[in-house]
Amino acid sequence: MESNINNILIIGSGPAGLTAAIYAARANLNPIVVAGRTFGGQLMFTTEVENFPGFPEGIQGPELMDKMIKQAERFNTEFIYENATAVDFSKRPFKVHTENRELYAKSIVIATGADANWLNIPSEQKLRGKGVSACATCDGFFFRGKEVVVIGGGDSAMEEANFLTKFATSVTIVHRRDEFRASKIMLERARKNPKITFITNVTVDEILGENAVEGVMVKDNLSGVTKVISAEGVFLAIGHTPSTKVFKDTGLDLDEKGYVKITEKSFTNIPGVFMAGDVGDSRYRQAVTAAGMGCMAALDAEKYLEAQE
Numbered sequence: 001m002e003s004n005i006n007n008i009l010i011i012g013s014g015p016a017g018l019t020a021a022i023y024a025a026r027a028n029l030n031p032i033v034v035a036g037r038t039f040g041g042q043l044m045f046t047t048e049v050e051n052f053p054g055f056p057e058g059i060q061g062p063e064l065m066d067k068m069i070k071q072a073e074r075f076n077t078e079f080i081y082e083n084a085t086a087v088d089f090s091k092r093p094f095k096v097h098t099e100n101r102e103l104y105a106k107s108i109v110i111a112t113g114a115d116a117n118w119l120n121i122p123s124e125q126k127l128r129g130k131g132v133s134a135c136a137t138c139d140g141f142f143f144r145g146k147e148v149v150v151i152g153g154g155d156s157a158m159e160e161a162n163f164l165t166k167f168a169t170s171v172t173i174v175h176r177r178d179e180f181r182a183s184k185i186m187l188e189r190a191r192k193n194p195k196i197t198f199i200t201n202v203t204v205d206e207i208l209g210e211n212a213v214e215g216v217m218v219k220d221n222l223s224g225v226t227k228v229i230s231a232e233g234v235f236l237a238i239g240h241t242p243s244t245k246v247f248k249d250t251g252l253d254l255d256e257k258g259y260v261k262i263t264e265k266s267f268t269n270i271p272g273v274f275m276a277g278d279v280g281d282s283r284y285r286q287a288v289t290a291a292g293m294g295c296m297a298a299l300d301a302e303k304y305l306e307a308q309e
Contacts, residue, residue: 005093005104006032008301011084012111014041015287016277018068019294020109025075027302032078040065041113047129052287089250089270107272107301112243114278123207131213134236136160140167143233149174149216152237158186160237165195172229175200207234242279266297274301
């Protein structure tokens with residue numbers, strides 16, 4: 001088995017995992033990336049990316065990820081396009097099961113990301129990237145001078161709504177209950193913003209439009225009456241779910257929401273296991289911060305491996 005033990009195994013292939021691969025590969029660590037069957041992270045579902053440094057004209061999300069994969073491959077990163085199905089951190093070398101193989105590694109970077117929570121209605125997915133978004137910071141600029149709807153009732157919804165008023169002519173917060181989960185201060189800030197209105201105790205039935213958002217149909221939870229809210233953009237702010245299911249009951253420290261906890265820098269509670277990107281970041285959730293964390297994790301793993309030798 002000795003010859004089959006890899007220096008570093010990276011689980012995840014979004015900006016965090018790919019940046020970690022580029023840095024690890026350039027350090028001659030011969031990284032292997034367990035990329036998953038749906039590789040590339042959230043940017044694979046994004047159209048125009050205008051806030052990633054180095055692309056003054058903007059770049060399509062999938063194109064950016066393709067460039068990062070090619071850059072990692074240039075330095076001899078090996079990609080396995082399978083999902084990680086189980087991990088064993090209990091002994092060294094660490095063991096990772098994929099659908100068709102077992103992999104062993106001296107160090108691991110966890111970069112599996114987090115998925116935005118969706119309403120799971122067909123029109124939402126059809127118009128994803130065509131006016132439907134789960135990231136106001138990423139896409140708000142595209143809605144300058146337009147009417148938008150924010151769906152949600154927590155701090156994220158209030159924060160996104162306030163941010164969107166910098167661009168949109170009006171922002172309507174739609175919430176399924178009368179009460180809000182948002183903190184008092186965040187709710188009050190949104191209520192005082194003259195561009196923000198609230199529609200509560202309604203369920204979103206459908207997002208209207210064929211190739212672009214044209215409105216949102218909601219149903220009153222008490223009367224059952226439906227009405228259409230005028231909108232050219234819809235922002236989902238109903239939370240994120242970190243992709244950490246495979247790491248539960250492995251000894252890895254997760255917080256109450258399932259995000260990977262770090263002890264310092266990119267170190268987890270398990271020596272030799274590092275975290276990068278949205279899988280441990282519930283605050284920023286940006287491609288550029290994920291890439292930066294991928295760099296940190298690779299450099300920390302390199303130092304760890306040097307110390308072990």
